[in-house]
Amino acid sequence: MEAFSRSEALTAQRAWWLERPWREVSRLPVDSQAAANTEATTSTVRVTLDAESTRALLHDVPKAWHTQPQEPLLTALAQALTAWSGGAVALVDVEGHGREDVLPGMDVSRTVGWFTRVFPALLDLRATKGPGEALRAVKEGLRAVPSQGMGWGLLRHVAQDASLAALPLAEVGFNHLGQVDGAVGAGAPFVLAPEGESLRQRAPSSRRSYLLDVTSAVRDGRLEAIWTFSEAMHRRETVTRVAEDFLVRLRALVDASRAPDAGGHSPSDFPLAKVKQAQLDKLSARFGKKTR
Known part of the structure; x- marks a missing residue:
């Protein structure tokens, strides 16, 4: 792994990372800095999308824009x-299980569990108008990340690249756990721990990595998002307002997916074709829904 972190393939990825629009990232406002951002000061806000909107988010939005689960979120x-x-x-650290087939010669088929993969996603909404354009921009940006972000960890932490270490740190962490229906709950092989969110996993004095940590999952047919924050940095009403705006944006995507002219393909849907968005737009205008 250490040898691969210093390979030519990873060197090319280093250049890609350094070319991202880091200077355009805006830092998050804080309500107070009277105390340290520690585990002892954490609290949570939970927001839930209704069942019908969740169903549309899982089916209608991907059908319209050919998206993967994390992209609309x-x-x-x-x-x-x-x-x-x-x-x-927006700069967000995106977490994944790390078992994707993204590195050459890396066979994890005889292992269990996951290898946590975290990479910084620069979600660029410049020059976008409306939910559809925003979704397409985020979708293309995420799919352009080399090796689905696995290389970032190798370069940043194994190779200890100084240039990458000097880049801004994300203030938000995000992890989508997917659809847990069937895996936990009534009749499932597992149940959620009764301690729930009150179970502390780190020492109270530990410094938190982020200002906001957002974890989402679909349970009982509804999307739930838990926003973990520090009461030393933000008021509950502030985080609640942003979390509820997140739901508003999701509903706007659902509404947009139902419009007659909604959706369409984007270049990452055809990775071998090297096609540009303008070409796809011309095909869409010529053949209509046949290109969707």
Whole structure:
């Protein structure tokens, strides 16, 4: 792994990361800095999308824009964060299980569990208008990340690249757990721990990595998002407002997906074709819904 972190393939990824619009990232406002951002000061806000909107988010939105589960969620998150900060580029650390087939020669088929993968996603909403354009921009940006972000960790922490270490740190962490229906709950092989969110996993004096930590999952047919924050940094009403705006943005995507002219393909849907968005738009205008 250490040898691969210093390979030519990873060197090319380093250049890609350094070319991202880091200077356009807006920092999040804080309500107070009277105390340290520690585990002892944490609290949570939970917001839930209704069942019908969740169903549409899982089926109608992907059908219209050919998206993967995280893409609409990160779009709405980016919109809510940039509306709050006044910027146009949101920086979010995206967490995944790390078992994707993204590194050559890496066979994890005889292992169990996951290898946590975290990479900084610069969600660029500049020059976008409306939920559809925002979704397409975030979708293309996420799919352009080399090796789905696995290379970032190798370069930043294994190779200890100084240039990457000097880049801004994300103030928001995001992890979508997917659809847990069937895995937990009545009749399922597992149940959620009764301690729930009150179970502390770190020492109270530990410094938190983020100002906001957002974890989402679909349970009982509804999307739930838990926003963890520090009461030393933000008031509950502030986080609640941003979290509810996140739901508003998701509903706007659902509404947009139902419009007669909604959706369409984007270049990442055809990775071998090297096609540009303008070409796809011309095909869409010529053949209509046949290109969707």
